[in-house]
Amino acid sequence: MSLFTDIKLPTGETYKQPIGLFINNEFVKSHSDELIETINPTNGELITSVYAANEQDIDIAVKAAREAYETKWSKTSGVERGELLYRLAELIEQERDILAKIDSLDAGKPYESNSQSDLSQIIELTKYFAGYSDKIKGSYLPISDEKFVYEIKEPYGVVGQIVPWNYPLAMASWKIQSALAAGNTIVIKSAENTPLSLLYFGQLIVKAGFPPGVVNIISGLGSIAGSAIASHEDVDKIAFTGSTQVGKHIQQAATSNLKAVTLECGGKSPSVVFKDSNLSNAAKWSALGIFYNTGQNCTANSRILVEEEVYDEFLTLFQEEIKKNWIVGDPFDDKTTVGPLISKVQLDRVQSYIKHGEEVEKLSKLEVGDSAIYKEQKGWFQNPIIFKDVPTDSKLFQEEIFGPVVTITKFSGFEDGLTKANNTKYGLGSAVFTNNIQKAHKFGRGLKAGTVWINSSNDEDIRASFGGYKLSGIGRELGESGIEVYTQTKAIHVNLSEE
Numbered sequence: 001m002s003l004f005t006d007i008k009l010p011t012g013e014t015y016k017q018p019i020g021l022f023i024n025n026e027f028v029k030s031h032s033d034e035l036i037e038t039i040n041p042t043n044g045e046l047i048t049s050v051y052a053a054n055e056q057d058i059d060i061a062v063k064a065a066r067e068a069y070e071t072k073w074s075k076t077s078g079v080e081r082g083e084l085l086y087r088l089a090e091l092i093e094q095e096r097d098i099l100a101k102i103d104s105l106d107a108g109k110p111y112e113s114n115s116q117s118d119l120s121q122i123i124e125l126t127k128y129f130a131g132y133s134d135k136i137k138g139s140y141l142p143i144s145d146e147k148f149v150y151e152i153k154e155p156y157g158v159v160g161q162i163v164p165w166n167y168p169l170a171m172a173s174w175k176i177q178s179a180l181a182a183g184n185t186i187v188i189k190s191a192e193n194t195p196l197s198l199l200y201f202g203q204l205i206v207k208a209g210f211p212p213g214v215v216n217i218i219s220g221l222g223s224i225a226g227s228a229i230a231s232h233e234d235v236d237k238i239a240f241t242g243s244t245q246v247g248k249h250i251q252q253a254a255t256s257n258l259k260a261v262t263l264e265c266g267g268k269s270p271s272v273v274f275k276d277s278n279l280s281n282a283a284k285w286s287a288l289g290i291f292y293n294t295g296q297n298c299t300a301n302s303r304i305l306v307e308e309e310v311y312d313e314f315l316t317l318f319q320e321e322i323k324k325n326w327i328v329g330d331p332f333d334d335k336t337t338v339g340p341l342i343s344k345v346q347l348d349r350v351q352s353y354i355k356h357g358e359e360v361e362k363l364s365k366l367e368v369g370d371s372a373i374y375k376e377q378k379g380w381f382q383n384p385i386i387f388k389d390v391p392t393d394s395k396l397f398q399e400e401i402f403g404p405v406v407t408i409t410k411f412s413g414f415e416d417g418l419t420k421a422n423n424t425k426y427g428l429g430s431a432v433f434t435n436n437i438q439k440a441h442k443f444g445r446g447l448k449a450g451t452v453w454i455n456s457s458n459d460e461d462i463r464a465s466f467g468g469y470k471l472s473g474i475g476r477e478l479g480e481s482g483i484e485v486y487t488q489t490k491a492i493h494v495n496l497s498e499e
Contacts, residue, residue, distance in 0.1 A: 003027040005048050007196075009101050010332045017102075019050040021057055022202035022217035024064045025210070031056045036192055036219065041108035041340040042330060042379040050195045053220035058187070058228035061216040065158045065185040066234055068213025073185050074155070076211075078134030081181060085130035088177075088208040093123050095204065102197040103168050104331040108340040108379070111332050114293055118170040125173060125462040125478070129181035132483055136182065146497040153487040155183035156236040156260060160229035162222070162250065163198075164242045165191035165342050166296040171241050172198050176215060178482035179239070187216045187235065189226055191242075193342050195219040222246065231256045237486070240264070241298075243400075244426075244471045251474075262475035262485050264298065264467060266400045267428030269449070270421040271301035271457055272411075275310045277433035281455065283317035284325075286406075289431060289457030291326045291384055294338050295404040296346075298472070299429035301457050303397055305420050308410040315388070315408060322368040322384050326404075329373050338369075340379040341403055347380040350403030357387050357396050364388040392423050400426070414443065422448045427469030431457040450476070 003020035004027070020027030028051075035049035053061070092099065100115035109115045138152040159179045163171040172188060179186055190198040202217045218225055226246075230238050230253035237260040240250045244265040254261045271286040273279070289301035306314045329336035341347045357363040369383040382404055390397050390407035397407050411417040421430060430449040434440050444452040450468040453459055460466070465481035467473055475485050 003029065007048060007105075009105060010330075011101065013101075015098055017048060017196055018199045018202060019048060020199075021051055021053055021061070021219065022199060022205075022215075023057075023061045023213075024216070025206050025212035027199075027202070030054065030220075036195075036221065038106055038193065038195055039343070040105060040379070041342055044344070044379055047105060047196070050199065050219045053189075053218045053225040053228075055224065055228040057220075058218065058225055058232060061187045061218055062158060062160075062229075062232050062234050064213035065187050065216055068211055069157050069185040072211045073183065073214050074157075076183075078136060078183075081183065082130045082133035084208055084210055085126055085133060085177060085181060088204060088210075089123055089126035089130060091204040091207055092119070092126060096123065099169060099197055099200065102200055103194070104339075106194045106196045107165060107168055107342060108331050109293065110336045110339045112334050113337050114339070115331075118167060121460070121462060122170055122173045126177050128462050129177040129482065133181040136483060136487065147493070147495050149491055149493050151489050151491050153182075153484075154490055155486060156488060157184060158234060158236050159184040159186050159486065160232065160235040160238045161186060161188040162226050162229065162238070162240045162242065163188065163190060165193040166293060166298075168194040169197040169201060172201070174477050174482070175239050175241075178477065179486045180210075180214070182483050182486035184237070184486055185214050187218060187229055189218045189220060189222075189229055192219070192221055226250070227253055230254050233257050235259055238262070239485070247473065260488070262477070263473040264475075264477065265471060265473045266426055267298040267300070267468065267472050268303060268398065268400050268424045268426040269299050269301045269429040269431070270303045270305055270424075271431040272417050272421050272433065272443070273304065273306045273310070273314055274417070274432070274434040274436070274439065275307040276435050277455070278435065279310060279314050279317055282433035283314060283321045285431065285433070285453075285455070285457040287318060287321045287326055290406045291322065291338055291404050292458060294341055294382075296342065296402055297458065299451065299458055300402075301429070301431050302401060302406050303424075304406055304408045305411045305417055306408060307417065308412055311408075311410050315386075318408075319366065319368055319386070326369075326384055328369050328381055328383055338384065338404060340381050342380070344380055346402065347382060350382055350401055350405060353396060353399075353401045353403075353405060354385055357394070361394055361396070363390055363394070363396070392420055398424060414439065418443060418446045422446075425471045428472035429453070429458070
């Protein structure tokens with residue numbers, strides 16, 4: 001079987017897709033010759049199959065990363081790393097359309113509203129970390145006239161990374177670019193549902209001029225390849241984005257050599273709407289916060305809390321916003337803003353929550369949308385769903401659904417709103433809407449979440465840190481934190497006296 005295959009896109013173009021494991025700047029077969037299928041979520045049809053790594057393949061990739069780190073990359077200056085990253089940014093910009101189309105094909109992401117936005121962020125963050133590569137600073141501490149201490153930031157060495165399917169290339173770029181800027185080498189595993197864009201990206205690593213072994217890209221099952229990366233004795237750090245349940249397994253596996261761990265896990269973010277807010281603005285942002293990327297966001301504000309005096313008015317505006325701007329359809333249709341869910345498994349999971357809300361908890365449900373593609377059900381589509389008047393002990397209020405399903409709950413006053421917003425085991429994101437600036441900041445300080453949005457939702461800036469409280473994770477990515485999380489501090493004590 002060839003290591004490349006021709007894939008025809010829905011736009012009519014054909015491109016050459018790598019399907020091998022990317023190790024030492026080459027695409028290679030897996031030792032077992034086992035394959036995993038990747039399916040088009042828009043129609044349920046096979047796109048292609050890629051080679052799946054086992055423990056032996058992971059060991060080879062880790063050895064390649066270690067060799068590259070010890071012989072080349074640890075001796076590469078920050079200036080040189082930055083130049084390579086900037087060249088990579090230019091190549092991504094040249095290839096952005098094909099990369100965006102691959103993610104739309106493989107993950108069902110609406111091309112215009114999602115995939116292209118992902119590529120814009122990827123290019124921006126690659127340039128950002130290119131500029132940061134030669135600005136990693138230490139510190140100086142005077143002790144006395146004859147003694148001082150200086151601290152330096154050093155890379156970990158070999159970093160293992162595992163990324164999810166909801167942002168196949170974007171989440172990989174959050175990790176790859178910052179780890180490279182900090183001076184690490186990488187073994188990264190794509191999600192088994194969405195391996196294609198990251199494998200294609202491997203070709204850009206070669207074109208940019210990165211030495212062999214600096215970046216190694218693995219496709220495979222989480223239970224095999226992912227576990228092998230997390231438990232490997234020669235991996236110095238692991239970074240994972242995905243579900244909280246899997247994150248716990250990753251943390252356990254990492255104890256084999258007490259490797260450093262960064263986890264970005266699940267969420268159940270609230271959107272809190274006070275009566276003194278701009279309700280139209282709150283409805284617009286809350287809809288974006290839950291339905292963008294088909295609700296498949298860790299930060300999705302899947303719980304909306306509305307002050308009781310404006311509950312009915314907000315609900316009307318919210319439904320109008322969905323009907324107007326959140327259209328279920330084919331990812332390659334310019335009008336589409338809600339694509340398919342990633343898989344039949346995920347669709348069944350989402351619909352099981354909907355059924356539970358209706359039949360077990362007897363909640364009031366509103367279904368918004370009249371999409372032809374949803375009626376045909378050629379792929380894994382789900383109309384936006386609203387559950388009204390949901391109590392805080394509801395399964396739908398407490399658990400991450402990861403689809404276009406939102407609960408709306410009333411609250412009475414500041415303290416009740418804050419209590420209900422924090423009433424979850426997660427703490428990734430939170431949004432608050434109010435025109436009272438004092439209330440906004442006080443409420444934001446009280447929210448137990450790694451990110452708070454005031455009068456918006458799911459805003460991101462690659463210069464700001466990102467991460468969670470509670471079961472939403474450990475550590476931070478992006479911004480200065482994106483460098484710090486991939487470095488460790490060494491203190492060097494200097495004695496100038498003769499004693």
